[in-house]
Amino acid sequence: MSAARSALLAVWEFVVGDDWRTALGVGLTLAATAALAQTAVPAWWLMPLAVLALLALSIRRERRRR
Amino acid sequence: MSAAELGLAGSVFLACAVEAVEALTIVLAVGSTRSWSSAMTGTGGALLVLAALVAGLGPALTQLPIDVLRVAIGGLLLVFGLQWLRKAILRAAGVRALHDEREAYASEQAAARAAGARAASFDGYSFAIAFKGVLLEGLEVAFIVLTFGANQHRIGLAAAAAGAAVLLVAAAGVALRAPLAGVPENTMKFAVGVMLTSFGMFWGAEGAGASWPGADAALLAIVPGVLLVALAIARWLRVSQSATTMREVAPKPAAEREAIGA
Numbered sequence: 001m002s003a004a005r006s007a008l009l010a011v012w013e014f015v016v017g018d019d020w021r022t023a024l025g026v027g028l029t030l031a032a033t034a035a036l037a038q039t040a041v042p043a044w045w046l047m048p049l050a051v052l053a054l055l056a057l058s059i060r061r062e063r064r065r066r
Numbered sequence: 067m068s069a070a071e072l073g074l075a076g077s078v079f080l081a082c083a084v085e086a087v088e089a090l091t092i093v094l095a096v097g098s099t100r101s102w103s104s105a106m107t108g109t110g111g112a113l114l115v116l117a118a119l120v121a122g123l124g125p126a127l128t129q130l131p132i133d134v135l136r137v138a139i140g141g142l143l144l145v146f147g148l149q150w151l152r153k154a155i156l157r158a159a160g161v162r163a164l165h166d167e168r169e170a171y172a173s174e175q176a177a178a179r180a181a182g183a184r185a186a187s188f189d190g191y192s193f194a195i196a197f198k199g200v201l202l203e204g205l206e207v208a209f210i211v212l213t214f215g216a217n218q219h220r221i222g223l224a225a226a227a228a229g230a231a232v233l234l235v236a237a238a239g240v241a242l243r244a245p246l247a248g249v250p251e252n253t254m255k256f257a258v259g260v261m262l263t264s265f266g267m268f269w270g271a272e273g274a275g276a277s278w279p280g281a282d283a284a285l286l287a288i289v290p291g292v293l294l295v296a297l298a299i300a301r302w303l304r305v306s307q308s309a310t311t312m313r314e315v316a317p318k319p320a321a322e323r324e325a326i327g328a
Contacts, residue, residue: 015146030137037275047271
């Protein structure tokens with residue numbers, strides 16, 4: 001494995017950890033908040049709801065693994 | 067000091083203290099088993115690398131436009147915070163084992179003894195293990211110092227909070243000459259997870275263009291809200307875990323015993 005690939009894998013492991021779905025969910029939530037903020041609808045409420053769902057789903061996945 | 071600055075200093079201090087406790091266990095184990103001077107050299111080297119990382123990246127990060135900084139840092143803090151919080155909730159509920167410093171210390175000592183004879187002057191094993199242990203535990207703290215500090219343009223305050231935590235843990239380690247097994251590590255990790263998630267939500271949404279009701283005062287509702295939700299999930303998991311255990315150990319009804327031929 002090349003040094004660059006190893007470094008990228010280490011960064012991925014450090015930031016994303018063992019749950020890439022949560023990282024993807026955070027990215028999608030930020031994108032959806034940005035899209036909603038362009039409309040007349042308040043956008044702040046989306047983040048707490050999405051975080052609650054991401055946390056619950058992440059815990060459920062780990063509990064099922066054990 | 068404002069509420070946001072207090073949150074910054076408190077979160078960095080707690081995160082750094084808990085990682086320093088884990089790093090101390092490694093340094094104590096190799097130092098007491100093989101070579102104090104080599105272990106301390108490794109520790110110093112890792113701390114220098116971490117300080118250089120913060121000093122090098124900190125000023126560069128603060129040059130980014132505030133919305134770009136907030137959305138990037140908010141997203142990273144959320145990804146990081148949700149991982150800390152998930153693990154702390156699972157440990158608090160008994161689904162995941164608690165980190166045991168005495169066990170980690172014994173295991174590091176056994177590995178250090180098994181690593182073979184050491185040279186008279188410089189022990190490469192002690193240096194490498196202490197360097198790697200402190201660097202790996204410290205990287206998460208450096209990340210938190212950089213993200214929290216850069217976003218509020220208070221990297222100095224964040225670094226001072228981290229330095230205070232390192233000094234406190236090191237002083238306790240020197241005084242006790244033993245791993246700090248009595249420190250409530252999971253409670254501290256729980257608190258850090260709550261803070262990272264709360265600030266990640268706040269900054270991420272702001273960076274994406276949303277406006278929180280009450281502006282900065284919204285944090286006074288977000289932090290307790292995240293804490294209450296996390297505690298409620300941990301409690302629900304604990305109750306459901308005990309119910310599962312009770313069902314597994316309870317004697318089976320006669321009809322069921324007959325059905326399975328017992």
